[in-house]
Amino acid sequence: xxxxxxxxxxxxxxxxxxxxxxxxxxxxxxxxxxxxxxxxxxxxxxxxxxxxxxxxxxxxxxxxxxxxxxxxxxxxxxxxxxxxxxxxxxxxxxxxxxxxxxxxxxxxxxxxxxxxxxxxxxxxxxxxxxxxxxxxxxxxxxxxxxxxxxxxxxxxxxxxxxxxxxxxxxxxxxxxxxxxxxxxxxxxxxxxxxxxxxxxxxxxxxxxxxxxxxxxxxxxxxxxxxxxxxxxxxxxxxxxxxxxxxxxxxxxxxxxxxxxxxxxxxxxxxxxxxxxxxxxxxxxxxxxxxxxxxxxxxxxxxxxxxxxxxxxxxxxxxxxxxxxxxxxxxxxxxxxxxxxxxxxxxxxxxxxxxxxxxxxxxxxxxxxxxxxxxxxxxxxxxxxxxxxxxxxxxxxxxxxxxxxxxxxxxxxxxxxxxxxxxxxxxxxxx
Amino acid sequence: xxxxxxxxxxxxxxxxxxxxxxxxxxxxxxxxxxxxxxxxxxxxxxxxxxxxxxxxxxxxxxxxxxxxxxxxxxxxxxxxxxxxxxxxxxxxxxxxxxxxxxxxxx
Numbered sequence: 001x002x003x004x005x006x007x008x009x010x011x012x013x014x015x016x017x018x019x020x021x022x023x024x025x026x027x028x029x030x031x032x033x034x035x036x037x038x039x040x041x042x043x044x045x046x047x048x049x050x051x052x053x054x055x056x057x058x059x060x061x062x063x064x065x066x067x068x069x070x071x072x073x074x075x076x077x078x079x080x081x082x083x084x085x086x087x088x089x090x091x092x093x094x095x096x097x098x099x100x101x102x103x104x105x106x107x108x109x110x111x112x113x114x115x116x117x118x119x120x121x122x123x124x125x126x127x128x129x130x131x132x133x134x135x136x137x138x139x140x141x142x143x144x145x146x147x148x149x150x151x152x153x154x155x156x157x158x159x160x161x162x163x164x165x166x167x168x169x170x171x172x173x174x175x176x177x178x179x180x181x182x183x184x185x186x187x188x189x190x191x192x193x194x195x196x197x198x199x200x201x202x203x204x205x206x207x208x209x210x211x212x213x214x215x216x217x218x219x220x221x222x223x224x225x226x227x228x229x230x231x232x233x234x235x236x237x238x239x240x241x242x243x244x245x246x247x248x249x250x251x252x253x254x255x256x257x258x259x260x261x262x263x264x265x266x267x268x269x270x271x272x273x274x275x276x277x278x279x280x281x282x283x284x285x286x287x288x289x290x291x292x293x294x295x296x297x298x299x300x301x302x303x304x305x306x307x308x309x310x311x312x313x314x315x316x317x318x319x320x321x322x323x324x325x326x327x328x329x330x331x332x333x334x335x336x337x338x339x340x341x342x343x344x345x346x347x348x349x350x351x352x353x354x355x356x357x358x359x360x361x362x363x364x365x366x367x368x369x370x371x372x373x374x375x376x377x378x379x380x381x382x383x384x385x386x387x388x389x390x391x392x393x394x395x396x397x398x399x400x401x402x403x404x405x406x407x408x409x410x411x412x413x414x415x416x417x418x419x420x421x422x423x424x425x426x427x428x429x430x
Numbered sequence: 431x432x433x434x435x436x437x438x439x440x441x442x443x444x445x446x447x448x449x450x451x452x453x454x455x456x457x458x459x460x461x462x463x464x465x466x467x468x469x470x471x472x473x474x475x476x477x478x479x480x481x482x483x484x485x486x487x488x489x490x491x492x493x494x495x496x497x498x499x500x501x502x503x504x505x506x507x508x509x510x511x512x513x514x515x516x517x518x519x520x521x522x523x524x525x526x527x528x529x530x531x532x533x534x535x536x
């Protein structure tokens with residue numbers, strides 16, 4: 001089997017699915033890769049064509065999934081992109097081994113991850129991300145009867161609290177660090193620009209109606225014996241303790257920039273810069289969705305479609321979607337402004353609080369470092385298995401460090417993947 | 431089902447109906463695996479990370495010996511690494527439970 005495609009799309013979330021489907025429908029040979037065992041990304045995790053009706057974004061998923069399936073696109077689930085081994089040649093790894101895929105055009109749709117901020121106790125079992133809790137529940141974790149605190153910042157808090165409550169969890173409180181004034185402004189903007197999103201938020205709030213939703217509030221500390229049992233929160237300046245089984249805490253999202261950074265794409269203010277056709281500064285490489293700004297499902301779909309049309313050599317169809325794209329990008333800017341982190345959160349970690357979870361590097365050990373380079377040399381911060389994916393978002397906010405550079409392989413891989421001799425058909429022999 | 435049914439084609443709706451029925455059946459199928467030597471049962475399709483959390487077992491121990499469990503749930507943080515059937519460093523959130531799987535923390 002040849003592994004040569006016109007278009008390779010990395011990431012099978014909404015942006016990647018839209019891009020792959022549009023390009024394949026237009027006759028291009030397309031390959032859609034994703035590290036996860038199923039397509040759909042995070043927002044569509046756990047949805048299948050059969051159960052789509054019971055999910056808030058299920059109808060859109062069902063429509064795009066059937067388009068994708070009928071488009072003739074090759075779908076490779078369980079393949080992680082790890083390196084660009086030559087010009088237009090990507091090395092990918094799965095449980096089965098490794099191989100190379102060649103492309104004329106590459107569309108990156110690698111999505112986003114949560115930003116985590118360290119606070120005392122955040123490394124205890126039972127403390128997880130907000131999106132993390134949602135992903136685990138969609139992967140079979142039973143939340144029935146669990147007392148859950150949802151905290152941090154971002155639109156995900158309400159959506160996840162509602163989802164967990166529907167699945168049988170007891171939500172003990174939602175704690176959003178953003179102040180009322182900013183949320184009110186965001187609400188007004190969204191009401192006029194995108195009333196559908198206000199409806200969605202209202203539905204989530206109604207489902208968690210009995211749950212206190214605190215603004216100006218954040219987690220100070222998690223305590224417990226071997227796992228989280230109690231959480232101290234600051235509510236509008238006053239501290240109190242709440243017992244819980246799980247703490248879901250995340251501070252909005254940051255794009256997964258490792259691949260675009262490795263490829264040399266221009267990145268500004270934490271996002272890849274793209275033109276009207278979603279093309280990055282590197283010829284033949286387009287970026288869509290959260291990579292170009294955290295904006296959610298609709299933005300990813302529109303940008304994916306645009307990149308798909310551009311890859312298919314149809315700029316007219318791509319340009320026709322520009323108005324919709326502008327609207328979604330404006331929404332993304334409003335999200336950034338609304339859920340910007342307050343400076344006071346820099347005081348969350350105590351001296352012995354672990355910041356880099358992979359290498360157990362404490363806040364105390366990092367406070368004297370001038371930047372990533374020094375931190376890596378002296379403390380091994382960011383040099384563990386996650387390669388700085390988790391502590392990077394924290395150190396950027398806590399210490400103002402710029403991002404560490406991206407080096408191949410962008411994921412921990414087997415030695416055989418690094419050493420593989422790849423034959424002409426792209427099959428690795430070991 | 432009569433013998434002739436084996437040879438006929440199904441409409442889209444019919445096959446969707448069958449797929450839905452299959453999925454409903456699968457939801458009740460339990461898979462047996464062991465976590466740190468203890469046997470447990472989970473619904474088919476459950477990730478190993480979810481199983482570890484339901485078993486209240488940590489996934490790994492940090493370099494300082496702290497117990498750690500899933501954080502991001504989406505293959506980024508590496509905190510959920512476990513040993514599966516003797517293979518170390520498997521991201522349990524990216525792995526679906528299979529019958530007879532032997533999962534060990536760390």
